Amino acid sequence: MKIHKEGYRLLLISLLILVLLNVGVFVFAPTLVTLQRIVLFVSITFFLLILQFFRSPRRTITTNERFVLAPADGKVVVIEQTQETEYLNEERIQISVFMSPVNVHSNINPVSGVVEYFKYHAGKYLVAWHPKSSLENERTTTVVRMTNDVRILFRQIAGALAKRIVWYVEEGMEVEQGAEFGFIKFGSRVDVFLPLNAEVKVKIGDRTKGGITVLAELPA
Structure with missing residues (x-):
């Protein structure tokens, strides 16, 4: 399984935004552990959804002109x-x-x-x-x-x-x-x-x- 080239830019931007979001929560709300975990879980889930959308499976194609x-x-x-x-x-x-x-x-x-x-x-x-x-x-x-x-x-x-x-x-x-x-x-x-x-x-x-x-x- 590989990632389609059309997803590279969006995946990179999404990853940067999600990392910054999680860092911000940890820095500005260091005592709110539950909030940190929720944001982290939502971030991972969101990123995996985008990742699966741009998957590009390898397939063996059998051609036939008919x-x-x-x-x-x-x-x-x-x-x-x-x-x-x-x-x-x-x-x-x-x-x-x-x-x-x-x-x-x-x-x-x-x-x-x-x-x-x-x-x-x-x-x-x-x-x-x-x-x-x-x-x-x-x-x-x-x-x-x-x-x-x-x-x-x-x-x-x-x-x-x-x-x-x-x-x-x-x-x-x-x-x-x-x-x-x-x-x-x-x-x-x-x-x-x-x-x-x-x-x-x-x-x-x-x-x-x-x-x-x-x-x-x-x-x-």
């Missing part, structure tokens, strides 16, 4: 046929994975190919499971064209707590299935838009692991 892998750890909250209106402008199967604050928040490329389209959208911070969050929240949209010309669109969506989306891709970049393409801080969601002939392999309520769980299988 599989669309889960882009994140979380829970499947949407499986439906819908009209994708930003770029593809066609009917697609949408699968949405919701990430709670306790999930690993690295985002993984569901397929390999070339980034045909990428765009960042500033927006609102509705709760990630809100029906309009996919269109109104802060988000990024990425379209990867596979070697067989199938295009897969996936979208990072910020939630009510997540107010910073990080991405590592740009148009024209070649990406590999299972590699990291971004990170969302503190609770969020990722939507994947599949061709209508894709065979969905998950159901509502299923738990996913990024780069491990197969969301769908594409036809030969």
